[in-house]
Amino acid sequence: MKIAMVSEQASPLARDLGQGAHVAELSAAMTALGHEVTVYTRRAEPSSPERVRTGDGYELVRVCAGPAEELTEDAVVAHLGDFAGFLADEWRLRPPDVVHAHHWTSGLAAVLGARRLQIPVVHSPHGLGTHTAPQRSDAEALVAREAAWSVATSSAEAARLQALGVRRTRSSTVPCGVDLELFHPDGPAITRGRFKRVVTADDPKSANGFGELITALSTLDETELVVVGEDARTRWQRRARERGLADRVVFAGAVPRLKRPALLRSADVVVCTPDAEPFGILALEAMACGVPVVATAVGALADVVVHDVTGLLVAPHDVRALTRALRRSLGDETLLQEFGSAARDRMAARYPTARLAAEMVAVYERADLAAARREGSSITA
Structure with missing residues (x-):
């Protein structure tokens, strides 16, 4: 055709x-x-x-x-x-x-x-x-x-x-x-320190809830945030500094597709908190790598992430709910493993x-x- x-x-x-x-x-x-x-x-x-x-x-x-x-x-x-x-x-x-x-x-x-x-x-x-x-x-x-x-x-x-x-x-x-041959749990992961790691992506074309995520991060001890996005540093570095998080927020720039699996595998949780999301690509890639996702219950994310099975869903702009979701997931290693395994299974069953x-x-x-x-x-x- x-x-x-x-x-x-x-x-x-x-x-x-x-x-x-x-x-x-x-x-x-x-x-x-x-x-x-x-x-x-x-x-x-x-x-x-x-x-x-x-x-x-x-x-x-x-x-x-x-x-x-x-x-x-x-x-x-x-x-x-x-x-x-x-x-x-x-x-x-x-x-x-x-x-x-x-x-x-x-x-x-x-x-x-x-x-x-x-x-x-x-x-x-x-x-x-x-x-x-x-x-x-x-x-x-x-x-x-x-x-x-x-x-x-x-x-x-x-x-x-x-x-x-x-x-x-x-x-x-x-x-x-999602390409399951590229995005999968078994493979190299970017080296990280002792802190828990949260990965997110910045989209300058939409409201992505980054402000709420920074607020939530400020209440979590020994947790770092890695932000993917070409202009994310310009847009959000000042906000991170004002919250006293300059040393716990890493701006990774635009990460090419072939390098994203290694970054995602290094994460404990991937966070996607936009107001609207027709694609859900970062969530798909993370789940294919066996990484749980905390996301707003909007658009494709509400379909992709099964609440309390492959991750957690929260309402947009609800800082308290986002903070609770991060505390719950990051504080329970067994839960992270269960979510991650279910996430990979879901990708294999429906999303190749x-x-x-x-x-x-x-x-x-x-x-x-x-x-x-x-x-x-x-x-x-």
């Missing part, structure tokens, strides 16, 4: 733990299954080549649409017409069997680019209903109507799709997956990337049939 992935605002080569990582993982797995995958993203650096073949075998196309620099979501809207025009021209010459658009900006460009070409579009909204911008709400509703199929990554997002009017017969839930890639291909096949039926009914009418 020829698959066109559209990820306008998140390159799969970016070093993030969000949409870019999800698209990269999915594209690599589908390529390994024998499918021909091309990913389209907006060029954000002038020196980047337009087309490259990635190490995982899929093609990456950087589309010139607007200035070659990072743009805000609001700013990029003005250039979606150019992005859609490029896709339409490209797909006339190289028609894919299916288009899979990620996020609402990609969805809008994809449905416009594919509209006259009779190519089915599958849309993953990623974060549906977690915003208040009227422009985005209108666009999401339009894409939901135009797309042949909608895919949620969590049960919460599936419910929001239905609230938007998407029928169950035209939607599926396929969560993000290859399995979920095959599920997504089955969705593409259903979308193709749905699009054909829709086209046939419009001709008959």
